[in-house]
Amino acid sequence: MAELGKDTAYVRVFISDVNDNKPAFAQASYEVDVDEDADVGFAILTVSANDGDEGGNAKLRYQITSGNTGGVFDVEPEVGTIFVAQPLDYEQNKRYKLHVLASDGKWEDYGTVAVNVVNKNDEAPVFTVNEYYGSVTEELDGPPVFVLQVSASDPDKDADQEALRYSLHGQGAETEFIIDEVTGKIYAQRTLDREERAVWRFVVLATDEGGEGLTGFTDVIINVWDINDNAPVFTCAPSCHGSVAENSIVGTSVMEMTATDLDDSAVGQNAVLSYRIMGSLDSANIHMGAVPTFSEMFTINPSTGTISVAMDGLDREQVESYLLIVEARDGGGMTGTATATIQIKDVNDHAPRFTDRACVVRISENAETNAEVLELAAEDRDTGENAQLTFSVVAGDQEQKFYIVSHKQEQRGTLRLKKRLDYERHSEQMFNLTLKVEDLDFSSLLHCVVEVEDYNDHAPVFIPHFLSVAPLPEDASVGTSVARLVASDSDSGQNRDMTYSLSEDSDPDGLFTIDQSGVLFVARPLDREHVSQHQLVVIATDHGVPELTGSATVQLPLLDVNDNGPEFEAAYAPIVFENAAGPQVVKLNQTSTLLRALDRDSPENGPPFHFSLPPEYRHSNDFYLQDNLNGTATLTALRTFDRERQKEFFIPVIMSDSGRPAKTVTSTLTVTIGDQNDHAHVAGEKKIYINSHRGRLPTTVLGKVYSPDPDDWDNKTFVFEGHVPSYFVLNKRTGFLIIKENAPPGTYQFQVRVSDDVWPDAVSSVSVHVRELRDDAIYNSGSLRLADITAKEFIELRGRQQSRFDLLLDFLSEMLSVPPDDCQHL
Structure with a gap:
């Protein structure tokens, strides 16, 4: 039976944080000291709390929840730094207990911060009153004199009130007044004068901490009491002036004689004044007959010092001014005096008069408008505006040629020209003027003759201005008369006398001259080829000041005379190169083989021209000249030339013009033999x-x-x-x-x-x-000048062993007994 397969896999599990931990302060309470003068924003300490969570769950914010009286502290919410937010004051609050909250948004924790405010010297001393007043009598003997005492206290808690120190500041401090720095007693240390200064103001400072701390201040005002130690003084002195019109009635006010007394008018009678006239200074016045005593003419108000007229009969023509001695007396018996000068004002009762009874004056007809003709003067015994005079022209000036500028206050006037004059008009050669001077009420007249003098204002005039005369042969002899010109002048006397001359610009070579009758002559030989027609400017200059001139132009053409022979048409420089076979026609310039001529005479004495060679040159084997009978000629080189034997040939060319008689000249044509590198x-x-x-x-x-x-x-x-x-x-x-x-x-x-x-x-x-x-060679040097020898001839050898230059050095060496090398320096 087959075995089942298997495999292994790894799994990473991330555990997300949950906000399940509350923050906790590192310490439950804090305590810190801070000076009461700490600046706003000053950090006093930083509190800190911890949170077991992570990320945003561990982000804490801080806040002061209580105990922050007056909001004087604040905390950075994310940092926990506590800082001063408002100024501190130890005298208001010495200790704060702050409750601080730390929160992560869900959980919280609390801590306490005790802040002790440390006392500082931040309160300046304060005086018992803001202003102190005192007084002292002037002129007291035996300073220092006690005036008053100031007192201050220090508001700082636990301050040493015995450490206050007083000081004076301001005008008079430490000079007129001093202060006891411990007790605050103020003394006058000099004798005071109320008239110099009635009130003294200065500042007293109180400084704590033995004079090293903060300072408070108060104002001190000290009045100086008056005694009668000043005499009255007139405000107008030393010059007290008044005026009154002559013939003024009794009681007319004249002037105020006011005096002042520097003593205190608010205390007793020290500055209460009375006035009286003590007398007069008669010697200072001008007597015009019998008059009353001067002091009797006026009276004064004893209380106000007003002077007024006391009697009739004021007359400026008898007495122009009065000098009165006036006294002012104060209640203490002190007196002051001044002199009142009273001017008697004029009344217009005199007519003005010219200082001259008649006048004759001369003026040039060339005078500009506004020119001064005559300075007038008058006099008037009155004064002021009654003697301000006005001048005018009242007769004899029908065309209004004149006017007068009045200088009223100076009692003078200036007769000036209003329009230009013309002596050539008979009516303007003399004026009989009647002039008037007047004040506000009266006037007088003056007869004045103005004679006009001729001025040279007309230049000589030629008639005609342009004269064309018959042509003159250029060979006219010196002294030949050309023409006669006459000028006229409308002025008179020497202003119409004149002298004739020629403009140098029109006759720069001085070929002509003119006599004083206006006749123009030939002065030097003429040349039509130089100037074919003369434009002569004749000038007539009168004898006036300044001189005036007139001019006329004479046009004089010249007739030609055959006095110039033919000339080569150009500066020919023909070249025949050596070794070239002859015969060859010679090129006279780069473009032509024809020899041409010109004549500076007129055409009838010029071409056609005829060319030939002298008889002795006609059979030369070198060159042949052919007259082309058309005003040109051709030059032929007859043989071959060698430049090393002869570099140039000078050929005499005979040229004749067609004048009657003909003019024949001989000019030299230079033919250069050009070089070949042979x-x-x-x-x-x-x-x-x-x-x-x-x-x-x-x-x-x-x-x-x-x-x-x-x-x-x-x-x-x-x-x-x-x-x-x-x-x-x-x-x-x-x-x-x-x-x-x-x-x-x-x-x-x-x-x-x-x-x-x-x-x-x-x-x-x-x-x-x-x-x-060497320097001695320079100091002993000399120089030679050689004549009739070229530089080339001087240095070339020419078959000799030595050049002429070498021979000269040997000669100088032998003659001067010096080595040849020393002569070489020459």
């Missing part, structure tokens, strides 16, 4: 001497590498051969050699290969001698 260049040798000074040498072009070649138009290439010092640069195309800046002294030798792609290359040698120039 000679080989050879190796050359060049020695170069150059000086440096104190180690400094600028970058310098030394010259061209020497490779002799009879040809001089060849295109050569120059390159260094072998090793060459780095101080040198060679221009490959030109062969010019350059030494670089600050190359050190020494002798440098190298070679340069020269090639022209026609003849075999040549290798030239170069020797450069850089020598240090």
